[in-house]
Amino acid sequence: MKPSPVKRCVVGTAGHVDHGKTRLVQALTGVDCDRWEEEKRRGITIDLGFASMIEDGWQIGFVDVPGHERFVRNALAGLGGIQMMALVVAADEGVMPQTMEHLAICSLLRIPAGVAVLSKTDLVPPDLLELAQMELEETLADTPFAEAPILPVSSETGAGLERLRETLVRLAGQAAPIDRHSKLPARLPIDRAFHLKGLGVLVTGTLARGTIATGDELDVLPSGARARVRSIEVHGEGRERAEAGERTSLQLSGVGLEDVARGHELTAPGVYRTTSSLLVSCRLLASAPEAIQGSCSVRLHVGAAQRVGKLRPLVPGRLEPGGEAFAEVRLEEPLVAIRGDRFVIRRPSPQTTLGGGEVLDPAWRHRRGTALATAVDALAAGTSEAAVQWAADGREAGLATSELALRLGVVRDDAASVLAGAVQEGRLLEAGPGRFVTAATVRDASCRARRLVEAHFAADRLSRGMPKAELVRRLLGAHAADLAPAYLNWAGQGAADKAVAVEGELVTLPGRAGELTEVESKLARAIVDGFEKQGLTPGPPEELCRNLGAKPQVYGGVMRYLVERG
Known part of the structure; x- marks a missing residue:
């Protein structure tokens, strides 16, 4: 088994159909990504293709995506895990509709680096090549890739390929570092699943987070199956371990093809979960045909998954072309999502890209009025603010460290650090091991405890006190009864001006004598x-x-x- 290269980067091709994306990848790597007979017969890429090259200490993998408008859904499955875009524009045709759509998708996904390739330069004279370059510069000007280098290349003659290789290596060093993702729980969005006789079930994808080693057991979501990793390949090489940022193929045991499919995810056990309700920050493309007001049917793409659902702008309540809004998304079927995931929305019919953005809350509960505005402000502000909001949502039960870890997709220690910071700032209180509530919740519970005890004495003035078990049942219910010691302590020790006094198994009012008339x-x-x-x-x-x-x-x-x- 070969060791994993120290430096890794995955590049996704983008651009219009028949502009030379697959041929370019073949010229760089020697691999023909068109693996299907129909692709070779029609001369276009229908599904995802994969290849890689080693250059100057870098392992650069390529995800070759289809350019035809009918297969944008397949392209999105591959673009979700890349660190660099290679936008390919044929010099003899210039910028075309799918050029613009792919560029918009890469912008919405916030792919951190990009290079523009003017392909088929051997087919045009110098003056037309110059015009094509000017057009491409104008196209990139108002996008996150305005500074992307534009390189003329001919895959047929080899002109410009060496410079392109050098540029890819240079930009790979500027792309978002993958190393920090290696320390996170494993997460592999599956973009291909198939069965080979004698080998069983195999899946491929770009390892978005963490590491996967042979022998690991992984959750398959949303199917709920548990798979064991029998063997690992990274770009055709056998490995004992795959790391974040690598194109990975896994041979699995314990599952069948009915358990795994494109859009499913292989994840570290118990760390991630599925959802059908999201709060998102969404930007509508300026090219969108109309504003969105009320519920709008969309196809949501996260990672390699796509789901049909309804998007409804909340703040503001109308999403204009070129504008942004906080919106809720209700999906017909669940998918894996965590806070911070990027997404793209497309119109189901006719299929066009509408916009995209970022997941703010993967377990959104609908709210109205002031509660809605408060929650949206908090969830949009930052991770610590989101944790406080989620603790408030949990009311007396608060927020568990394990729950925060699920929503953020991090290990418990990282979630605990976020909560410890909020406690230090005085915004959260620890009600029990790994359970946190807001100060406002404590104040409210203390006040309600006093009212319940007062009502008890109003009904039975001569009682020595309200039974503690009855107070806990009425105050906290079953969902937070295990936190009763903390709440009674807060209520009786000055958290709310000593609302009640606990005397053994009874709860009374401070200073109450209860004398006979x-x-x-x-x-x-x-x-x-x-x-x-x-x-x-x-x-x-x-x-x-x-x-x-x-x-x-x-x-x-x-x-x-x-x-x-x-």
């Missing part, structure tokens, strides 16, 4: 005298109550008072 004192003496006269064979309590002419409720209260105080 003059009438009740006389009744108490009469009850004691009555029992003393009856000796060891007292009659039924109801008989004594009638004999004394007392009201049953008052008699019962005085009786309990006497019993509780011995």
Whole structure:
């Protein structure tokens, strides 16, 4: 097994159909990415192709995506995991519709680096090549790739290929570092799944996070299956381990093709989960045909997955072409998503790219009015603010470290660091091991505890106190009953001006004496005298109550008072 190269980068081709993307990858790597008979017959790429090259200490992988408008959904499955865009524009045709759509998609996905390649330069004279370069410069000017180098190349003659290789290596060093992703829990969006006789189920994808080693057990989401990694290949080379940023092929056991498919994800066990409800920050492309107001049917693309659903702008309530809004997305089927995931939305019919953005909350609950505005502001602000908002959403149960880890897609230690920071800032309180609540929740619970105890005494003035178990049940319910010690401590130790006082298994009001009135004192003496006269064979309590002419409720209260105080 060969060791993994220290430096890795995955490049995705982009551009119009028949502009030479596949031929360019073949010229750079020697690999023909058109693997299907139909692709070779029609001369266009229909599905994803993969190849790689080693250059100056870098392993640069290529995801060759289809350029035809009918196969943009396939292109999106490959573009989700790349670190660099190679926009290919044929010099003899110039910028075309799919050039613009692919460029918009790469911008929405915030691919960190890019290079523009003017292909087929052997087919045009110098003056037309210059015009094509000027057009491409204008096209890139208002995009995140305005500074991307534009390189004229001929895959047929080899002109410009060496300079392109050098540029890819240079830009790979400027792309977002993958090393930090290697420390995160494993996450592999599957862009291809198939079965080979004698080998079983194989899947491929770009390892977005973490590392995967032979023998690892992984969750398959959303199917819920558990797979074991039998062997690993990275660009055709056998490995013991794959790392973030590498094009990876896994041989799996324990699953069938019915369990894995494009759009599913292989993940570290118990770290990620699926969702059907998202809060997102969404930008609508200026080229979008119309504004979005109310619910709009969309096809949402996250990683290699695509799902049909409804997008509804929330703040503001209307999303204009070229504008941005916070929106909720309700999906017909679940997918894996975490805070920070980039996404693209397309119109189901006719199929056009509308826009995209970032996932803010992968477990969104609908809100209205002030609560909506407050939640959106917090979730858009930062990770710490989002954690506080999620703790507030949990009310008395608060937010568990494990839950935060799921929403962020991080290990527990990283989630614990976020929560510890919020505690240090005074925005969260620890209610139990790994459970955090907001200060506002504590204040509210303390006030409600006092009201419940006051209501108890209003109904039974002579009671020594409200049973603690009853207060916990009514105050916290089953979902937060395990946090009762913390809440009772806060309520009784000055968190809300000492709302209640805990005395053993009873809860009372601070300083409450609970003394008998003059009438009740006389009744108490009469009850004691009555029992003393009856000796060891007292009659039924109801008989004594009638004999004394007392009201049953008052008699019962005085009786309990006497019993509780011995």
